[in-house]
Amino acid sequence: MSALEIAAAVRSGERSALDVVEEHLALIAQRDPELNAYNLVTAERARAQAAAIDAAVSTGEPVGPFAGVPLATKDNMCTRGVPTTCSSRILEGWRPPYDATVVTRLREAGAVSVGKTNLDEFAMGSSTEHSAFGPTRNPHDLSRVPGGSSGGTAASVAAGFTPLGIGSDTGGSIRQPAAFCGVVGMKPTYGVVSRYGLVALASSLDQVGPFAANVTDAAALFDVIAGHDPLDSTSIRDFEPTAQAVLEAGVDGLRVGVVKELAGGPGGVPGLASDVLARTVEAVEALAAAGAVVDEVSVPSSTLGLSAYYLVMPAEASSNLARYDGVRYGLRVDGATTPEMTTATRTAGFGTEVKRRIMLGTYALSAGYYDAFYGKALKVRTMMLEDFARVYENFDVLVTPTTPTTAFELGARTQDPLTMYVNDVCTIPSNLTGHPAISVPFGVGDDGMPVGVQVLAPASHDVQTFRVAAVLEAAA
Amino acid sequence: MSGLAPAATADTPVEPALPQGWELVVGLEVHVELDTATKLFCGCVNQFGAQPNTNICPTCLGLPGSLPVMNERAVELAMILGRALGCEVNRSVMARKNYFYPDMPKDFQTTQYDQPTNSDGRLELADGFVVGIERAHIEEDTGKSVHVGGGGRINEAVYSLVDYNRAGVPLIEIVSRPDLRTIEHARNYVEELRAIVVATGVSDARMEEGSIRVDANVSVRPHGSSELRTRCEIKNINSLRSLGRAIEHEALRHVDLWTTGTGPQQQTRHWDEAAGRTTPGRSKEDAEDYRYFQEPDLVPLEPNPAEIAAIDEALPPLPAARRAALREATGADADAAHLLVERGQDSLAMAAAASGADAAKAVTRLVNDLAVDNWSRVDAESFAALIKMESNGELSASQAKVVLGDLVQHGGDPADHAARRGFEAMDTTELESLLDELIVANPDEWSRLRGGDEADRKRMQGFFTGQIMKATRGQADGRAVAQLLAQKSQY
Numbered sequence: 029m030s031a032l033e034i035a036a037a038v039r040s041g042e043r044s045a046l047d048v049v050e051e052h053l054a055l056i057a058q059r060d061p062e063l064n065a066y067n068l069v070t071a072e073r074a075r076a077q078a079a080a081i082d083a084a085v086s087t088g089e090p091v092g093p094f095a096g097v098p099l100a101t102k103d104n105m106c107t108r109g110v111p112t113t114c115s116s117r118i119l120e121g122w123r124p125p126y127d128a129t130v131v132t133r134l135r136e137a138g139a140v141s142v143g144k145t146n147l148d149e150f151a152m153g154s155s156t157e158h159s160a161f162g163p164t165r166n167p168h169d170l171s172r173v174p175g176g177s178s179g180g181t182a183a184s185v186a187a188g189f190t191p192l193g194i195g196s197d198t199g200g201s202i203r204q205p206a207a208f209c210g211v212v213g214m215k216p217t218y219g220v221v222s223r224y225g226l227v228a229l230a231s232s233l234d235q236v237g238p239f240a241a242n243v244t245d246a247a248a249l250f251d252v253i254a255g256h257d258p259l260d261s262t263s264i265r266d267f268e269p270t271a272q273a274v275l276e277a278g279v280d281g282l283r284v285g286v287v288k289e290l291a292g293g294p295g296g297v298p299g300l301a302s303d304v305l306a307r308t309v310e311a312v313e314a315l316a317a318a319g320a321v322v323d324e325v326s327v328p329s330s331t332l333g334l335s336a337y338y339l340v341m342p343a344e345a346s347s348n349l350a351r352y353d354g355v356r357y358g359l360r361v362d363g364a365t366t367p368e369m370t371t372a373t374r375t376a377g378f379g380t381e382v383k384r385r386i387m388l389g390t391y392a393l394s395a396g397y398y399d400a401f402y403g404k405a406l407k408v409r410t411m412m413l414e415d416f417a418r419v420y421e422n423f424d425v426l427v428t429p430t431t432p433t434t435a436f437e438l439g440a441r442t443q444d445p446l447t448m449y450v451n452d453v454c455t456i457p458s459n460l461t462g463h464p465a466i467s468v469p470f471g472v473g474d475d476g477m478p479v480g481v482q483v484l485a486p487a488s489h490d491v492q493t494f495r496v497a498a499v500l501e502a503a504a
Numbered sequence: 505m506s507g508l509a510p511a512a513t514a515d516t517p518v519e520p521a522l523p524q525g526w527e528l529v530v531g532l533e534v535h536v537e538l539d540t541a542t543k544l545f546c547g548c549v550n551q552f553g554a555q556p557n558t559n560i561c562p563t564c565l566g567l568p569g570s571l572p573v574m575n576e577r578a579v580e581l582a583m584i585l586g587r588a589l590g591c592e593v594n595r596s597v598m599a600r601k602n603y604f605y606p607d608m609p610k611d612f613q614t615t616q617y618d619q620p621t622n623s624d625g626r627l628e629l630a631d632g633f634v635v636g637i638e639r640a641h642i643e644e645d646t647g648k649s650v651h652v653g654g655g656g657r658i659n660e661a662v663y664s665l666v667d668y669n670r671a672g673v674p675l676i677e678i679v680s681r682p683d684l685r686t687i688e689h690a691r692n693y694v695e696e697l698r699a700i701v702v703a704t705g706v707s708d709a710r711m712e713e714g715s716i717r718v719d720a721n722v723s724v725r726p727h728g729s730s731e732l733r734t735r736c737e738i739k740n741i742n743s744l745r746s747l748g749r750a751i752e753h754e755a756l757r758h759v760d761l762w763t764t765g766t767g768p769q770q771q772t773r774h775w776d777e778a779a780g781r782t783t784p785g786r787s788k789e790d791a792e793d794y795r796y797f798q799e800p801d802l803v804p805l806e807p808n809p810a811e812i813a814a815i816d817e818a819l820p821p822l823p824a825a826r827r828a829a830l831r832e833a834t835g836a837d838a839d840a841a842h843l844l845v846e847r848g849q850d851s852l853a854m855a856a857a858a859s860g861a862d863a864a865k866a867v868t869r870l871v872n873d874l875a876v877d878n879w880s881r882v883d884a885e886s887f888a889a890l891i892k893m894e895s896n897g898e899l900s901a902s903q904a905k906v907v908l909g910d911l912v913q914h915g916g917d918p919a920d921h922a923a924r925r926g927f928e929a930m931d932t933t934e935l936e937s938l939l940d941e942l943i944v945a946n947p948d949e950w951s952r953l954r955g956g957d958e959a960d961r962k963r964m965q966g967f968f969t970g971q972i973m974k975a976t977r978g979q980a981d982g983r984a985v986a987q988l989l990a991q992k993s994q995y
Contacts, residue, residue: 114568351610351611
């Protein structure tokens with residue numbers, strides 16, 4: 029049953045929310061030991077909330093659009109009174125005294141969070157292997173990664189643990205695991221979904237977004253979480269989320285560009301797998317068959333995104349993660365002086381990848397290096413914005429593969445950070461430009477693993493991505 | 505007065521002597537807490553003296569996931585002060601200044617770096633000396649640490665306590681150009697800046713509560729040179745007196761180092777009030793690299809011309825203008841004008857002058873007899889009426905003082921207080937007959953008053969005035985007595 033079908037059944041009294049939740053909790057209890065999608069299952073809270081929804085239904089009180097629908101919450105979203113770890117030892121024992129805006133909105137919509145899902149520590153990674161609580165595995169093949177950093181949420185939705193999931197996307201952390209796990213994942217325009225309560229990785233790139241097993245549920249989830257939040261200064265005012273309204277619109281006459289550099293063209297993505305490219309080409313053909321006007325387009329700066337990203341992201345992260353100093357919350361390892369205590373705490377509390385990025389970012393912002401690194405990365409970012417703005421004069425949406433390959437084996441890339449980083453080459457441009465992008469499953473690779481196709485749109489045209497994704501989903 | 509300690513006290517030399525041939529170069533960084541209801545980035549109350557860690561929330565504690573939202577009033581106050589200092593108000597962005605310190609919850613301070621709200625202003629001192637203002641930017645305050653044991657220093661302490669009530673309180677930092685050449689001007693600059701801050705309602709600027717704090721950048725150079733030599737930044741200056749002492753000590757230290765060697769190192773130094781000297785903090789070599797970058801959680805501040813015009817329109821008269829107006833209207837001298845504007849009593853003197861009362865008398869009355877904190881019940885109209893009564897002889901000087909005291913305590917109409925106390929002006933014929941009796945009783949003195957030399961005449965005027973006052977128990981009007989003496993002695 030889809031999320032919307034469950035909600036309809038709960039609202040009509042045909043199904044009890046408690047039964048729905050119990051059913052999904054049982055599935056998690058049965059299969060999560062091998063997947064490790066969850067850092068924490070909040071079964072009692074979920075049951076209590078489901079019971080409250082059932083009570084409301086029985087007395088005719090209004091329940092939300094997702095009444096009784098189980099939800100996976102990435103463990104970097106603050107949940108009041110419930111541990112929020114970011115899969116890091118450094119947040120050991122910390123329970124936020126407040127809810128993230130997106131958590132509040134979803135609870136008010138009736139969605140029932142069943143727990144906090146695993147991620148790469150502080151969302152730094154593309155495989156959910158960099159977690160203090162062990163890796164999450166891909167439900168389609170336990171020897172493979174689910175992608176990351178929102179690998180726990182992606183696995184939860186792919187395994188049927190929850191029809192809906194919430195993730196965050198800084199360089200592809202929703203779309204890449206969605207592609208690897210064969211589900212729908214979408215990164216909204218920067219500022220469309222509130223970041224309040226999302227533990228920051230890189231503030232100018234982070235966006236919260238929806239996961240679902242199908243485009244319709246993803247669109248409905250987007251419509252619930254999108255919209256202005258006065259607690260987030262970068263939140264866009266007057267954004268009207270209407271993704272559900274365009275799902276039947278089709279793509280007749282829509283101008284679709286295929287980004288050469290990201291789809292097998294010369295000078296493009298290194299290591300782009302032929303099966304992934306083949307599915308992408310088929311997806312484009314499906315759009316053409318549905319009436320879209322398709323053409324190839326060059327966005328030369330798109331492949332520069334990777335280098336710029338790996339300066340901007342660690343720079344902001346180095347500053348955002350400074351607060352984990354052992355003084356106020358989380359882990360504290362004693363030391364003779366305050367600086368020694370802070371050093372000991374951070375040494376013990378952060379994993380290797382986090383330390384690597386903090387050092388990269390600290391270096392990129394340092395006096396004497398700022399202009400060569402961070403400053404230059406900002407220039408590339410501006411250049412990409414101009415490039416994409418120019419392209420969008422002639423195109424409504426762009427299509428690329430979501431990832432260069434299908435899901436890789438556990439451990440295959442942990443020893444070589446650069447091959448791991450290259451994974452994000454197709455997804456990163458949307459974070460640097462702040463534009464919306466969706467990953468939708470489109471067939472499988474030679475290895476039988478899911479392939480994701482990515483649809484990009486200009487800022488604030490989020491609904492276009494759902495519109496195109498609906499057509500691709502139907503054709504897949 | 506509740507703000508800064510007095511500038512010049514008996515034990516503070518007014519101007520120290522740098523050895524012949526050396527010139528002092530000082531620039532000041534003044535931090536002022538903005539008088540907003542709430543903190544810079546959250547809804548917590550901005551209040552001094554609350555129980556520790558009671559005015560806190562996820563944002564000012566820098567909890568994971570929290571985000572800042574700019575306080576519009578803080579921006580407005582910053583722009584008001586900027587305009588009062590003649591600054592350009594610019595499009596500005598917030599930046600992160602990254603360094604670790606336990607009382608800074610995010611381990612970075614949100615401030616402004618290369619794009620401050622205000623730049624390129626000026627502040628004119630009472631004697632016409634102009635100090636350039638480089639910038640006046642918005643930033644957040646830190647929390648407050650108390651280190652227990654180990655001499656109160658962070659790394660020797662047995663334990664430390666942190667109060668985050670002050671974390672996120674809005675500040676404006678006013679950075680002067682290195683234009684100051686004397687300690688007196690440095691003090692005058694801070695006093696004048698404080699007066700402007702108070703007059704514009706930007707802050708109450710209480711140094712003892714830390715709502716105004718001063719750091720001094722000090723260097724010296726040979727007289728006649730225009731170079732800027734290595735400077736040291738002096739922190740922990742807690743009063744205007746300390747400011748003078750710290751600058752003096754530091755300047756002499758620099759002269760000594762230049763004379764005997766290659767000069768000082770660029771350093772941050774701490775003023776030790778008890779020891780009367782500065783001690784080294786961080787030097788430039790191990791100074792932190794703050795890794796400034798634009799704060800991605802906040803959007804740029806874009807003031808529009810209409811907003812700035814509205815601020816200019818609403819800007820209250822500034823202290824310098826008020827002093828000039830007061831002197832023009834009342835003939836007050838510079839010191840009196842300074843004092844009355846600082847106390848905010850210039851409006852009383854202006855009202856008295858406007859009502860036709862004796863303006864000089866009004867100024868004297870205020871300077872001498874209204875040096876109290878709580879004079880809010882004295883309104884301009886009743887004060888003017890009081891001075892008028894004194895001017896036209898309805899009240900003697902001493903009676904007027906008593907009635908002024910009544911106004912401070914109760915407010916109201918001075919005529920009512922005078923009537924209640926039975927104050928009536930003494931009839932001049934009564935005075936005259938009293939004087940006639942005194943002339944008869946003191947013939948030698950009277951002839952000295954009429955024929956003696958200037959000094960002797962003055963003494964004898966004083967003698968007869970004193971006798972009259974004694975006889976009337978101070979009820980006689982001093983001016984009427986003087987007139988009477990002058991008249992009689994002409995015969």
